[in-house]
Amino acid sequence: MSSRERRKDGGIPSGVVTRLPIYLRYxxxxxxxxxxxxxxxxxxxxxxxxxxxxxxxxxxxxxxxxQGYGYDVDELLMHIxxxxxxxxxxxxxxxxxxxxxxxxxSYENFRKRGFEIRAIFDVDEILVGNxxxxxxxxxxEELDQYLKENPTDxxxxxxxxxxxxxxxxxxxxxxxxxxxxxxxxxxxxPDEVIVEHIHLTDSLLRLSFRLNEQRHRD
Amino acid sequence: MSSRERRKDGGIPSGVVTRLPIYLRYxxxxxxxxxxxxxxxxxxxxxxxxxxxxxxxxxxxxxxxxQGYGYDVDELLMHIxxxxxxxxxxxxxxxxxxxxxxxxxSYENFRKRGFEIRAIFDVDEILVGNxxxxxxxxxxEELDQYLKENPTDxxxxxxxxxxxxxxxxxxxxxxxxxxxxxxxxxxxxPDEVIVEHIHLTDSLLRLSFRLNEQRHRD
Numbered sequence: 001m002s003s004r005e006r007r008k009d010g011g012i013p014s015g016v017v018t019r020l021p022i023y024l025r026y027x028x029x030x031x032x033x034x035x036x037x038x039x040x041x042x043x044x045x046x047x048x049x050x051x052x053x054x055x056x057x058x059x060x061x062x063x064x065x066x067q068g069y070g071y072d073v074d075e076l077l078m079h080i081x082x083x084x085x086x087x088x089x090x091x092x093x094x095x096x097x098x099x100x101x102x103x104x105x106s107y108e109n110f111r112k113r114g115f116e117i118r119a120i121f122d123v124d125e126i127l128v129g130n131x132x133x134x135x136x137x138x139x140x141e142e143l144d145q146y147l148k149e150n151p152t153d154x155x156x157x158x159x160x161x162x163x164x165x166x167x168x169x170x171x172x173x174x175x176x177x178x179x180x181x182x183x184x185x186x187x188x189x190p191d192e193v194i195v196e197h198i199h200l201t202d203s204l205l206r207l208s209f210r211l212n213e214q215r216h217r218d
Numbered sequence: 219m220s221s222r223e224r225r226k227d228g229g230i231p232s233g234v235v236t237r238l239p240i241y242l243r244y245x246x247x248x249x250x251x252x253x254x255x256x257x258x259x260x261x262x263x264x265x266x267x268x269x270x271x272x273x274x275x276x277x278x279x280x281x282x283x284x285q286g287y288g289y290d291v292d293e294l295l296m297h298i299x300x301x302x303x304x305x306x307x308x309x310x311x312x313x314x315x316x317x318x319x320x321x322x323x324s325y326e327n328f329r330k331r332g333f334e335i336r337a338i339f340d341v342d343e344i345l346v347g348n349x350x351x352x353x354x355x356x357x358x359e360e361l362d363q364y365l366k367e368n369p370t371d372x373x374x375x376x377x378x379x380x381x382x383x384x385x386x387x388x389x390x391x392x393x394x395x396x397x398x399x400x401x402x403x404x405x406x407x408p409d410e411v412i413v414e415h416i417h418l419t420d421s422l423l424r425l426s427f428r429l430n431e432q433r434h435r436d
Contacts, residue, residue: 017427021420026404047404084423085430099324103317109402109419115426154425177432178425184327186244186265194428196421201327202239203414205302207372207396208333209235210412212303214395 012083016057020080022047023057027077039070089114091151093176095167096158097122097137100182104158105133115154119146123163143167147174154178161185230301234275238298240265241275245295257288307332309369311394313385314376315340315355318400322376323351333372337364341381361385365392372396379403 026047030038040051040058047054058071061079081087092110094101094117104110105117120135121143122128128139138146147170155171157164157179164183171179178194181187189195244265248256258269258276265272276289279297299305310328312319312335322328323335338353339361340346346357356364365388373389375382375397382401389397396412399405407413 011431017424020427021417021423022404024423025402025417025420029404083427085426086423090426090429099317099321103321104418106317107418110422113419113422115422153429154422178429180422180425184243185247186240192432194425194432196425198416198418198421199239199243200322200325200416201331202243203416204328204331204333204372204398205239205242205304206235207398207412207414208303208308209238209301211308211371211396213230214410214412 012060016060019049019057020084024077024080024084027073027080030073031077035073037070037072038076042070086114089116090153092117092154092156092180093143093146093152093171094120094135094156094158095122095140095143095171096156096160096182097124097127097132098158101156101158102132104156104182105135117156118150118152121146123159140167144170144174147171147176152176154180156180156182157187158182230278234278237267237275238302242295242298242302245291245298248291249295253291255288255290256294260288304331307334308371310335310372310374310398311361311364311370311389312338312353312374312376313340313358313361313389314374314378314400315342315345315350316376319374319376320350322374322400323353335374336368336370339364341377358385362388362392365389365394370394372398374398374400375405376400 023043026043027038040054043049043054044051058076061083092115094105097105097120101120101122105120110117117133117135120132120137121140122137123140127137130137152174153176155167155176155178157167159167161183164181164185165187168179168181168187168189172189172193177192179187179189179196181195181197184199184201187195241261244261245256258272261267261272262269276294279301310333312323315323315338319338319340323338328335335351335353338350338355339358340355341358345355348355370392371394373394373396375385377385379401382399382403383405386397386399386405386407390407390411395410397405397407397414399413399415402417402419405413
């Protein structure tokens with residue numbers, strides 16, 4: 001692997017981290033199809049990476065692969081799962097029970113992987129008190145008290161943009177270490193807080209950019 | 219800017235493309251707040267990039283910035299909008315009218331930017347015939363005929379994973395150039411088809427990875 005990419009603190013470069021879930025997903029598909037082993041060339045072809053890239057990425061986690069044999073799917077899955085922290089459960093709260101929030105709360109894959117939405121909050125009095133995906137929707141004013149009583153790993157923000165920083169501040173003040181942000185706003189958080197943004201419009205704009213680039217080229 | 223990053227075909231490197239929507243979003247916020255100009259240092263601080271990175275990125279689109287003055291917010295917005303292809307509208311179809319699909323169809327920001335969902339399809343007979351966000355939900359069997367009659371720029375796949383490749387194949391066969399994929403599956407498409415994936419679980423796994431990395435470090 002390139003020394004340029006290897007981080008000085010011994011941590012795993014963000015590019016590799018970004019690809020680990022992709023490996024996990026594809027290897028899970030392979031295991032479910034009964035595939036026992038896979039070569040770096042096969043992985044690369046399926047995922048549109050080079051075989052060298054695959055070998056480089058996986059080398060961060062010890063030497064699983066054997067020349068001429070490839071990787072044992074189960075073993076690789078186990079290693080990647082552990083590296084991704086999938087050997088435990090994560091307590092989550094969801095703020096915002098609109099269509100997007102409801103979709104997130106209903107998503108079975110999260111729970112299967114150990115990510116459990118344990119409480120849902122919304123500002124809308126019509127929604128409060130309703131059950132959704134095994135949680136009663138609580139008034140957002142109770143978020144602060146809930147977090148004081150229930151240590152929480154991940155706060156999901158699926159609110160309109162104009163309130164998301166306020167919600168974020170409540171999460172941060174209650175030591176929620178991770179924020180999963182679906183609102184179209186760049187949140188201000190202390191350095192130690194981990195944030196993942198899902199900016200849907202950004203993704204759509206990358207599509208339109210690439211479409212226009214392609215049309216100008218043709 | 220680094221020559222390593224500059225693409226040989228004169229195109230814009232994918233890293234820059236990824237950041238353009240981030241600039242657009244933040245500059246729109248600034249404009250809405252009545253801010254007329256901004257320096258690369260201010261942009262960098264707000265977006266957690268270095269000022270050098272900002273200047274390098276924006277240099278791909280000509281020299282807007284003036285030493286000691288910074289960037290004119292309106293002018294920069296206009297350029298970035300044009301580069302992102304926001305000077306036209308995009309016809310979209312949505313396949314899958316579950317909670318996530320409904321959330322996408324209701325998202326006002328897309329329409330504001332010119333991304334118009336013009337038809338919605340689902341396999342569920344209970345949903346078919348209902349109106350959602352100004353579209354009647356049509357049976358998925360009619361997708362193929364619809365696409366033959368209505369040229370479409372972007373196909374949104376918000377279906378369960380086991381049918382998403384089939385849906386993708388119908389879109390591709392009808393020359394839909396862009397796929398926006400929300401299903402947890404790696405789609406196989408011809409090289410010329412542009413795909414953006416929103417893999418929610420992958421994003422969640424990056425959170426758990428970083429949380430575990432942080433806890434091991436502390």
